[in-house]
Amino acid sequence: MEMLRSMQSRYDLDQALVLCQMNGFKAGILHLYEKAKLYHQILAYHIDQGDYDGVIKLCEKFGAYDPNLWIQALGFFARAEGASQHLATVLQHILSFGSGRHDL
Structure with a gap:
C-alpha cells in the first residue's frame, strides 16, 4: 500500500x-x-459489498464535486432493506443542496 x-x-x-x-x-x-477520480466506481464497489457506511462516507467526501453520487445513493438506499437511517441521511444532504445549505 x-x-x-x-x-x-x-x-x-x-x-x-x-x-x-x-x-x-x-x-x-x-x-x-x-x-x-473514479468516484462512481468507488460507489459501485461499496454498493456491491453492501457497505452502507462506505456509501455515505464516499458521498460526504466527494458529493460536493459530483452531486450525482447522492442521487445514486438515494436509489440504492430506497431499494435496500434496513437502510432507513442511511436513506434519511442521504435525503438530508440532497435537501441541503436544494436549499443552498451545504453544512450537513
Missing part, C-alpha cells in the same frame, strides 16, 4: 488496478479508484 500512496512511485495505474482486482486487494482498489 505504501508503494501505491508514494508520490515518487511510478507505476501504470491501469496495471496496478488490475493486479489489485486480481488479488482482491480492497484498499488498493479503492485508493486507485480515488486517485483516478
Whole structure:
C-alpha cells in the first residue's frame, strides 16, 4: 500500500488496478479508484459489498464535486432493506443542496 500512496512511485495505474482486482486487494482498489477520480466506481464497489457506511462516507467526501453520487445513493438506499437511517441521511444532504445549505 505504501508503494501505491508514494508520490515518487511510478507505476501504470491501469496495471496496478488490475493486479489489485486480481488479488482482491480492497484498499488498493479503492485508493486507485480515488486517485483516478473514479468516484462512481468507488460507489459501485461499496454498493456491491453492501457497505452502507462506505456509501455515505464516499458521498460526504466527494458529493460536493459530483452531486450525482447522492442521487445514486438515494436509489440504492430506497431499494435496500434496513437502510432507513442511511436513506434519511442521504435525503438530508440532497435537501441541503436544494436549499443552498451545504453544512450537513
